[in-house]
Amino acid sequence: MQLISFKQKKDNKTDNEILELFLKTRDINMLGELYSRYMHLIYGVCLKYFREPEKSKDTVIELFEKVQIEIQKHNVINFKSWVYVLTKNYCLMKLRKTKAGEIIYVSNDEELAGFMENETELHPIDEELNENLEKALNDCINSLKAEQKNCIRLFYFENKCYREIAGQLKLEEKKVKSYIQNGKRNLKICLEKQK
């Protein structure tokens, strides 16, 4: 699979460069360019929450307008993370308005600030492993529950996709994904304890 690096964009401008240009020139086309890079992800997130294409599309446009205002209020370092949190919060806020009485978790400003200032850390299992880390990781994997342990081994060490793992372990794909995510979280806790 080929991922597109920001630096390999056709205009050879990074997110931050475009952002700087926008803040300098206030040229809405600049922001549109930056927003377009992540628009499919924003739309996907909206689809996840609303499950309605039309409402999701409206939300994508509303979010673009919101981004124009909010981006000038915050010191945005990582646009992708920032727009993700903004999207998520906006969708949840919108859902809360429509579904009165239902309690929906909304990220607070601190969380948003965190996304603005920090970049997502890689899980140890996604990093290049040295001998010590590999041994510790193996120890922690062995301590996981059987489903989590099997799914992580098949996914990370045997490079099996969800579908293959689901077929092999006779599980649903969603369950496989869930076991892997929960197993990664437990591994991280385990590795931190060993430090």
Next chain:
Amino acid sequence: MKKEYSHIDEENFNRYLDDQMTKQERNLFEKELQKNPFEDEALEGFLNLNSSQIQKDLSELKAKIHPVKRKTKYRYWAAAATFLLLVTSGIIWVQLNENQAISEIAENRTVQKHEKKIVTSDKQEETISVNKILQPQVSEQYIEAKPEVKVEKSEVNYEAKKSKEILKSESIKPSEIASRKKILIAESTPENVINLKDSETEPTQNIGAVGDILQAKDSNVIFMIEDLKQEQNNRATTAEYSSFKAVQNVENISEPVAFAPVEELLTEKEIAKSTSKNHFEILTDSKVQPEIGMPEFEKYLKNKAVLPINFPKRKEVVKLLLSINSRGEITEIQNKNKADSLIFEKAKEIITNGPKWMAEIKNDIPVESEIELKIIFRK
């Protein structure tokens, strides 16, 4: 540990959703999803739709996000169209201007109206002097000049006739002269003929205007002075032409041309006038000319001299040398400038089918003569 920024593009999402990835690619894709919650949540959303619907929706969204960009493209087209329009207009304007300029050259004439001084002696004698144009120090003479229509002009300068009769005569005030509307006109016609003519044919007025050309600018120019004579009792108008001698030939007619009166002729005229009481003597000597007069003949030529539509040029000049016998018949037409044979034939046809000619009269006797005509054909 910081990671290198990357994200999964639409194409890979579509390939994943359409099951077009290999197992290895799927594993890599899913590992990216594990690392990036944004992509992971987006995929969860995309699972609710098929890939074609997603593509369609995203195209729609892009169109909404970039309206300004599209407007800019439209502006480029509009700017280009405007530029082309301006260029085209400019070209058309230049071409029209060129055409107009040619036309103007053909019609170019600087008209100087020369008032005549009418000297009344016993209310019967009338002598007329040509006004000075370039000698304003002759204060008793009135200059009335039409505004210049075109750039080119030919100024005609006459030396005032200083005969005793004129010097002794009582000048008429400009207002009086204007009211009589009896003014000589020097004009440069397209055919480079300078005429001095009566601007109006008011009866009872008499003009005597002859002289030498002190400076002329075109060897082909035919200089004439039209001397309209009309008797008081509504006798038919006749025109007489007195020739002028070109002293210096140069290329351009726009340079000043000066005339000086021929004393002998003037004296002769004045004698004729002074001896007449209630009518004017018609000067007998005259150059060959069309019966309708040169100005009318020029108009006739202008109307007829039209080039055929398929003729390659827009303008063709034909210089003709007409031989006219003593009966006023055209005996020969020569192509002086070796103009296009077709156009020459057409010119001949125009001349032969045109007005009749009056033979040149010398010493009261019609004689054979030649006259050079320049006809400008245009589309």
